[in-house]
Amino acid sequence: MTPRACWDWACERTGLDRVWDALMARHIPEARGPVAWFYALGSATLFVFTLQAVTGALLAMNYVPSPDHAYDSVRFIGSQVLFGRFIRGLHHWGASAMVILVALHMLRVYFMAAYKYPREATWIVGVTLFTLVMGFSFTGYLLPWDQKAYWATMVGTSIAGQTPVIGPYMSKVLLGGAEMGAATMTRFYALHVLVLPMVTAAALGAHLFLVVWHGISEPPRRKEQGS
Template sequence: MLKSAYEWIDRRLDITPMWRDLADHEVPEHVNPAHHFSAFIYCFGGLTFFIVVIQILSGMFLTMYYVPDIQNAYKSVDYLQNEIAFGQIVRGMHHWGASVAIVMLFLHTLRVFFTGSYKHPREFNWVVGMLLFFTILGLGFTGYLLPWDNKAYFATKVGIEIAASVPFVGDAIATFLQGGEVVGAQTLARFFALHVFFLPGALLALLGAHFFLIRRQGISGPL
């Protein structure tokens, strides 16, 4: 069945050459764990991408039940955890996956830095990687408020106060994040929009650019 469907699509779109080009791409020997134990440090980027995919899929599930207003946000999360089959597991995956993604991305960034992989001709990809890092941090920060419990409220308030301390533009950043003078309904709506629409859009665009540059320039050599 699947083979017939693939052949039907392939006869119309000729996708086999593109698939072969991806599947047959050679990987340098120094990133093969079978040959070099140190090759495991090159796995952090792939692990980060795997976790990001889990975050996207689990987030899509969560948005089917989440209500982004201050009257029902906490109730919707409580309903998801206690009434929906596997809801607690999916929310747990999304919650802990956010922290794991940041840790894996940090380790990947350290690997790139200490192996000199950011040098010529990969400087632009380093910039893209830094933008990815801050985008994922932004996703973690905006997602933290969404359960709308005491911990989320006061942690977000502290985070916005830290942002407000930035010289010259701090007040503008705080006003933009809060949507007003205090953390309230507009803040929750704004964080939800950033977390579900704007930042994921930026994330997908940056991931596309990152993978394109990796494919174009290849994996960097050993230290």
């Protein structure tokens, strides 16, 4: 079969050509000059998210979520696992990159008022994704179980515990009991590698669908030029 025939075969069975038309061949309003680069922030965030998912999965293969073994398993990753130190480094710096990119992406949308009609829902899902990133960062911080991890999480959960009315319940749910220990760790681990990724994947799907469906917002123009 020629490549052409392969392509036709695949299109007939999967609708690949229509997916290509809808995603890749779709037209977007032209952005000229440096402004055009601001439009890459969303996809950059998606890229780092994928990087976090891959490095995270690799780390999870050697990590043990219990106070007795977590610290040693992280040391093991850093000293024994092939490229372990590099992969953990990528995941660590990738976490900061996520926060920076999400913030920059949000600022682009804010200053260009791209959240306005008809993209309100895209914005709300986006803000949700922002809080999910914060959730990732908070739950992931505890996992190495070193001094920094333990005490920073202690501060974080005690702040959550001081919320008026629901605080004590929130802190109990987060910690899995009255104080920090093995239950806290498994809880944070489950949130970090199961719950948050699933919710984020769903929200991300919705966000991307809405972006493609509405079309990306155009670079704003002054009023007198007609906006």
